[in-house]
Amino acid sequence: MRKVGMSFFNECPMKDKLMYACSPDSAAAEGYGSKMLVDSDENHGVLDWRDYFDHHTLPLSRRNPEVVSQFSDEMNVLAQKLLGIISESLGLPSSCLKDAVGEFYQNITVSYYPPCPQPDLTLGLQSHSDFGALTLLIQDQVSGLEVLKDSHWYPVQPLPEAIVVLVSDQTEIITNGNYRSAVHRAVTNSKGARLSVATFHDPSKTRNISPASEIVCQSSPARYREVNYGDYMSRWYTKGPEGKRNVDSLLIDP
């Protein structure tokens, strides 16, 4: 994945890249692009120092069969296993989170951050939490990913063959805040390009997401309002992420 990704971004002439350009009018369209958010007054027109290539890989009906099939399938198996482990860690049946998410919508985004002459003036990818259920991320040997904890940004040092697991917003809602989605960002550097491959596992846009009934009880009431995932996603792309403001806006008692 990383090798093919790097050769696409580094070696393809722009006219070839543009043959795969994603539609500028819709959010999360498949293909090559640079601008993540849709045009709106609310997201302050923030642009990231990043190019990306997004693949739609699950359900199978969305997948181009020639593309990343094995990688997609292996990530799918791992994501399901991890949701099972998270469920069990909360004393729930192992299928609890998987059932709440429903059929996986999987997107694989290859992000390319070119060297930046003034890295202190921009971010590769602004501070955000991922809006789906679970993200599995691989990076190359160039550091750049940072996670926020106790108001400090900590670099996630690249380890060969490691897969970074990022809990995302829908898992926070379903677990009623027992698992919190990770705020993260990518910084740039002036020396060299960086590449990451993020595999997102999301519910379908028609799915309604709320804290799992098995968790909610009188002594531990629901902390998040129910939300339609499609509406949640389009709000994220219109308003912009700004850390966790989208999931926080669902808190019943902030």
Ligand SMILES: O=C(O)CCC(=O)C(=O)O
């Ligand atoms: O490039 C990275 O390390 C982060 C990518 C990311 O957070 C994303 O695509 O949502």
Ligand SMILES: [Fe+2]
């Ligand atoms: Fe992310």
